Amino acid sequence: MAKKQVEVLIxxxxxxxMCAGAYLSHEGYKVLVVEALPRIGGHCSTIEYNGIKCTTGVVGPGLGGPLEELFQHVGAEFNVRECGIPHYLINGKVVELPAKGGLRALLSAATDDEDEIEGVVRAFARAMNWAPPPETITMKEWLLQFAKTKSVLDLFQTMAAATAIVGIDQISAKGFFLFLKQHRGFRDWGVCPEGSIALPSSLAKVIERHEGKIWTNSPAIHILSEDGKVTGAxxxxxxxxxxVKASVVISNCGPGRTVALAGKENFGKGYVEALGRLTPARAIGIHIKSEVPLLDYDHLLVVGARRVNAIFQLTSVCPELAPPGTHYLVAGADPVSSLNPIEAREEIDLCLQDLREILPAFESxxxxxxxxxxxxxxxxxxxxxGQAMPQRTPIVNLYAVGDGFISEPGxxxxAGAAQSGIAAAKDAATRLKHA
Ligand SMILES: Cc1cc2nc3c(=O)[nH]c(=O)nc-3n(C[C@H](O)[C@H](O)[C@H](O)COP(=O)(O)OP(=O)(O)OC[C@H]3O[C@@H](n4cnc5c(N)ncnc54)[C@H](O)[C@@H]3O)c2cc1C
Known part of the structure; x- marks a missing residue:
């Protein structure tokens, strides 16, 4: 069998x-990234369809934070165009989020009950600025202490689902407020004019500039280990x-696949069981083309619909994503429960019913x-x-990174996946320096 030697295999x-690879390349280490698919980026990539640059997941990368800082640190271009003001659809009314007093404005559209509005606003400010709620209750349980109106619960469900891809009955109240603080209420985000793949491509240039390599169509099929350490894959x-022989292996292929590639027996029962307790986030994305704009603004957060929680008219921010005169939109939806198997046909029909009701020009x-x-x-x-696993695994010099391995609370x-890649890369650089 042919052999290749690198310092870091990703x-x-x-x-x-890609964040881990760019950081370590910038530090001077020889990096090889292997990717199973024909294109890089995973959920942050682009598939060209009918001349439209469709996203494979990421709609709007957050501005600022660990991702943008990493781009600056390694000298990569961060081509993200800022989005406009969020609009919410609540009880049939469109509310533009004001710069101040946003929560009160949204609650006023959800209910006429002034006492309820006042109670939620005060409790919210307390949780954000003074005493965070406990880890032991869900966001829904926290909210039910102050709110009784369905539209108020639906409003928070939309905030959680559209920005953090989570239900208020899944995330802890503490986790929800930490998320809002870390992501600054998710007001600051943008769209990539060249499609989401532009971000990993920009990091790929950093890796290649430092003589690292990226191989697509190249799945890792086995992680090799000896005496409790990995030796490559x-x-x-x-x-x-x-x-491929490597001093450090960083796995970005997800918890289950990482364990399968390296062999369950090498991790210890406790670690494998902890991975099994992670709650994956489920979502539906409907990609839409239209000859006329379907929205008057670039994104609409939808409260209380059957499934759809947000509609992004990406070409309002970046017309380059589609041919002239064509509009490209993505509607995000949360399937009914994270626990039951998804009935795909039924879920999509419910999303389409929502879209027909929300967007007057959808049908035509x-x-x-x-x-x-x-x-x-x-x-x-x-x-x-809020269900973080560390990037270090029980196998020495094997790191696991991605959105299942986020160590920074909230x-x-x-942004969390980027943070995990950077944290693992920093740790690996320290070890390699002292090896
Ligand atoms: C519809 C949707 C919308 C989203 N919108 C946003 C948003 O607007 N903002 C935001 O911040 N987040 C958003 N997210 C979440 C975000 O996309 C992910 O959290 C993030 O992109 C995950 O990155 P990751 O590094 O964990 O890995 P992934 O993107 O999961 O990539 C893992 C890679 O590993 C590869 N791989 C798997 N097995 C192997 C193997 N054996 N060998 C080699 N390679 C392998 C895969 O092919 C893949 O390319 C969205 C997600 C979805 C689904």
Missing amino acids: IGSGIAG IVRRGGKELE HAEVLMTGIYHGDWPAMFSIA MTAM
Whole structure:
């Protein structure tokens, strides 16, 4: 079998793997990234369809935070155009989020009960600024102490589902407020004019500039270990298998696959059981093309619909994503429960019923390009916010990174995945320096 030697092998080119690779390349280490698919980026990538740059997941990367800082640190271009003000659809009314007093404005659209509004606003301010609620209650349980109106509960469900891909009955109250603080209420985000793949591609340039390599169509099929340490991996490339020897392996291919590649027996029962307790996030994405704009603003958060929680008219921010005169939208939805198997046909029908009701021109002008259901082996995220696993694994010099391995409280999704990749890369750099 052919052999190749590198200092760091990264399995998976999701945003976490690419952040780790760019950081370590910038530090001077020889990096190889292997990716099973024909394109890089995982959930942060682009598929061109009918001239439209459709996203494979990420709609809007957050601005600022660990992701943008990493780009600055390694000298990579961060081409993200800022979005406009969020609009909410509540009880049939569109509310533009004001710069101040946003929560009160949204609650006033959800209920006429002044006492309820006052109670929620005060409790919210207390939880954000003074005493965070306990880990032991869910966000829904926390809310039920102050709110009784269905639209108020629906409003918080939309905030959680549309921004953190989680239900208020899943996330702890503490986790929800930590998320809001870390992501600054998710007001600051943008769209990539060249498609989401531009971000991993920009990091790929850093890796290649430092003589690292990125191999697509090259799945790792086995992580090799000896005496409790990893020694590299077997990679399938061009129909052949080769052994890649590495001092450090960083796995970005998800918790289950990482354990399967390295062998369950090498991790210890406790670790495997802890991974099994992670709650994956599930989501539906409906990709829409239209000859007329379907929204008057660039995104609408939808409260109380059957399934749809947000609609992003991405071409309002970045017309470059579609041919001139064509509009590209993505509707996000949360399937009914994170526990039951998803009935795909039924879920999509419910999303389409929502879209017909919300968007007056949908029936006459819209074309559904594709629908993505993220669950099972390919969830929207391997873990919801607040259920962090560390990046270090029980196997020395094997790190696990991605949205299932976020160590910074309150971080989630793409920013969290980036944070996990950077944290693992920093730790690995220290070890390599002293090896
Ligand atoms: C519909 C949707 C919308 C979203 N919108 C947003 C958003 O607007 N903002 C935001 O912050 N987050 C968003 N997210 C979440 C975000 O996309 C993810 O949290 C993030 O991109 C995950 O990155 P990751 O590094 O964990 O890995 P992933 O993107 O999961 O990538 C893992 C990579 O590993 C590869 N791989 C797997 N097995 C192997 C193997 N054996 N060998 C080699 N490679 C392998 C895969 O092919 C893949 O490329 C969204 C997700 C979805 C589904």
